[in-house]
Amino acid sequence: MSEQEWRGRWEAARWFLSADGETGKRHGNETLRITPDGRVSIRLPVPLAEFANAPHGRYTLAARACFAHRGREWVDRVEADRAVAYRIHLDAARGRWYVDASWQRPPVRAVPLEAALAAGVVGVDTDADHLAAWHLNVHGNPVGRTRRFFYDLSGTASHRDAQLRHALTRLLHWTRRLGVAAIAIEDLDFTDVKTREKHGRRRLRRVVHGIPTGRLKARLVSMAAEHAIALVAVDAAYTSRWGAEHWQQPTSTASRKTSRHEAASLVIGRRAQGLGARRRTAPPPHHRSDGAGHRTVQARHHDPRCEEPCPARIGGRTRSAAPPGV
Known part of the structure; x- marks a missing residue:
């Protein structure tokens, strides 16, 4: 040299x-x-x-x-x-x-489910062109209106990755503004037989090709860790069907119709909280009756002096007729 x-x-x-x-x-x-x-x-x-x-x-x-x-x-x-x-x-x-x-990467620590869901949860349903998200309170009730985060998966690989990253960034920023510390998302696994029931055999190939399951998983896990937001993966079976049956019509208005995917996001959030898909269930027997007996139970008909509906009278009635039992 x-x-x-x-x-x-x-x-x-x-x-x-x-x-x-x-x-x-x-x-x-x-x-x-x-x-x-x-x-x-x-x-x-x-x-x-x-x-x-x-x-x-x-x-x-x-x-x-x-x-x-x-x-x-x-x-x-x-x-x-x-x-x-x-x-x-x-x-x-x-x-x-x-x-x-x-940069320094802090270790990702597991958060107890009760602590993650203490301020509610955001349920997310994944579609081929958008993410449908809905905010649920601690009781499993929807708060406000649903949000959609669209992305376009056409074009080059870098363009598709940027679109997906932008949609997830908006989802995480919206979750932080709500003060929620957990996102519930369905376990995106298309190897189980339940997906054939959900999409049908002919449509399954097109749906699997359209939804970026692998990239979405990896992206959401890494990006949620940076925002200190926990992820709750739930079973995806029948979320769209039960959402359409129990939530799509009640949450729709004259000016805003709830889609099937938006209703499914609500079911996903409730499932993460350990609640059922139905809007309301029958309360326990001692909460809906007096000592496990129905409140509308009535007195027996053979005791006319008890409070009961008057028995049907046969024949004509006059003002001078004496009351029964006198």
Whole structure:
């Protein structure tokens, strides 16, 4: 190695720019910011403010960053405004500039089901083009109107992934605004025979091809952990059928009709809370009667002086007729 090559590497090792991130800042870093589409901008200090080419004293680079390793995890963290640290450095041997991203991943801990459902739950039903979600209180009753989060799975793989990530991000942000700490979603497993009952044999192939089950599972688990939201997986059997039977018509109005998937999301949320699909069930015997006897029980007909409906009279009636038993 010549002296010039050695000195070039020596100087390149000291040509770097690093900035620690902070949770809550835009895209997780205020000083060195990288957007999900790869645009890199640097917050210039006051002495260098004259070199800014973007608003708020920022300098935007012409090149864009792309993370091939764990890029999806990085995008999920950036969109959630979680802290991400960056380091821009020069590789003298290759003559390229690189940017490294690093963050700390806290261990995902299991939350007791009672604690996760203490503030209610958001039931989610998955369809080929949208997510139907409904907020339920602690008693299993729907609160407000349902929400739909649409996505388009046509186009390239990156476009489909971005659409799915955007829909899940809106779902998680809406759940946090409600103050709910749990999302109930059906266990998306199309290997069981129950799916043939739900969709039919001919339609099953098209439904399985349309719903991104694997990506949705992986995405929702990682993104929910970043937002500190628990996931409750429930059995998907008969959720659409019972939702349409017990909830679709009662929750519909003249201006807003409840869809089958929205009613199914309500059943999914109730199932996560350990409740049935029906809107109301018969109370226990001692709560609906007096000592397990019906409240509308009446006195026997052979005792006319008891409070009872008057027996049917046969024949004509006159004002001078004496009451019976006198």
